[in-house]
Amino acid sequence: MNVFDKAIFRRPLHGERWRAPWSSDPAATRGRLFPEESSPTRSEFQRDRDRIIHSTAFRRLKHKTQVFVYHEGDHYRTRLTHTIEVSQIARALARALGLDEDLAEALALSHDLGHTPFGHTGEEALDACMKGFGGFDHNAQALRIVTRLERRYAGFDGLNLTWETLEGLVKHNGPLCDAEGRPFGRYRATGVPGAILEYDAVHALELSTFASAEAQAAALADDIAYDAADIDDGLRAGLFTLADLRAIPFVAGLLDEIAARYPGLESVRTVHELGRRIITRFVEDVIRESEARIAALSPADASAVRHARAPVVAFSPAIIAADRDIKAFLFSYMYRHPRVVHVREGADRVVRDLFERLLAEPRLMPLEWQEGLESADEARLRRRVADYLAGMTDSYALDAHRRLFDDTPELR
Known part of the structure; x- marks a missing residue:
């Protein structure tokens, strides 16, 4: 019998x-690195979510680039608005699949905390600046933020999140290594980032297994939000047209549906109808595919999900193909559009200039960032500068560049 058909698994009404x-299960969490008394009013995962929302790093997402720099328009996504959209989709998936919505939301809200100013351009620039010294990886940086760099609490550095939230933050895209510790996937060439290995040594995150189903849901929510939002932003910016989007078979089918149901609909409403349908089709596909995978695996508990041979929350092959086609289109029409490339080149220069100047003159950083650097070796100094730069918003980085240099690129 399909596990979703059993009475014990029936979804309640209303x-x-x-x-x-x-x-x-928040009542069975593996706990926090620094033990704390439980809350009488909130679950452990609710507390994690709330700590993330109240963190300084979360507030800074408001002025960090998604694709377009903050001053290009009020309606383009920032890291913050993208994060909110991911959170909404993650909660929808979690509720449909019987997962813990608070954990899924906490992971969605924290997944971009480690991003630099100027989106992936800033990350690539910092990674180049840190070559030979551990590189820079936004997932590892998010872990550093929530375990070390946030300084809010009297009893510990970081946010002291639960094991499940930290695990999902690090492994939401899948295992980082095999059972023998050999890196694979995105870390095959570079190795697992040192910040992750360092934390894993004191609070093991089981890097060779999958993360929870909640983390898997948050990861797919990120993909869904990216696809729908970047199409919307790209159309708004005039980088491509609705006619151009017909090159994507999946999108062409949705546009045909809209035209058949609403003949003569103006373009602005067509764009919003398209975004709604992309999200809806992707979400419904994840639910169907995940229900089938869970039924086949019949996991007894969350541990069985972690030790499965494949993710239990996933797209179907048809939606994997649609996702691939959308991303290929956006890469050509949006991320490599001359306007976007021009801004990326200027942003790259801003980050590299700031890094080199602060590396040569660390006294230019605020006093709290200079602490303990008197006898620091080059690796430690570089990491401190990278931490400081990664925390900057777009506007702060541009203002800092204007203070230190005579010629700051105009990112328009």
């Missing part, structure tokens, strides 16, 4: 929450 055996 929107009440249903939690499946394979979900992460």
Whole structure:
């Protein structure tokens, strides 16, 4: 019998929450690095979510680039608005699959905390600046932020999040290494970032297994939000047209549906209808595919999800193909558009200039960032500068460049 057909797994009516055996149970969390008393009013995962929302790093997402620099228009996505959209989709997936919505939301809200100013351009620039000294990786930086760099609490550095949230933050895209510790996937060539290995040594995150189903849901929510939002932003910016989008078979089919149901609909409403349909089709596909995978695996608990041979929350092959086609289109029409490339080149220069100047003159950083650098070796100094730069917003980085240099690129 399909596990979703069993009475114990029936979804309650009227929107009440249903939690499946394979979900992460906040009452059975593996705990925090620094033990704390439980809250009488919130679950452990609710507390994690709230700590993330109240963190300094979360507030800075408001002025960090998604694709377009903050001053290019009020309606383009920033890291913050993207994060909110990911959170909404992650909660929808979690509720449909009987997962812990608070953990899924916490992971969605924290997944971009480690991003630099100017989006992936800033990350690539910092990675180049840190070559030979551990590189720079935004997932590893997010872990550094929530375990070390946030300084809010009297008893510890970081946010002291639960094991499940930290695990999902690090492994939401899958295992980082095999059982023998050999890196694979995106870390095959460079190795698992040192910040992750350093934390894993004191609070093991089981880097060779999958993360929870909640983390898997948050990862797919990120993909869904990216695809829909970047199409919307690209159209708004005039980088491509609705006619251009017909090169993507999946999108062409949706546009045909809209035209058939709403003949003569003006373009602005067509764009919004398209975005709604992309998100809806992707979300519904994830639910169907994940229900089938869970039924086949019949996991007894969250541990069984972690030790499965493949993710249990996933796209179907058809939507994997649609996602691939959308990303290929956006790469050509948006991310490599001359306007965007021009801004990326200027942003790259800003980050590299600031890094080299601060490396040569660390006294230019605020006093709290200079602490303990008197006898620091080059590796430690470079990491401190990278931490400081990564925390900057777009506007702060540009202002800092104007203070230190006579010629600051105009990112327009």
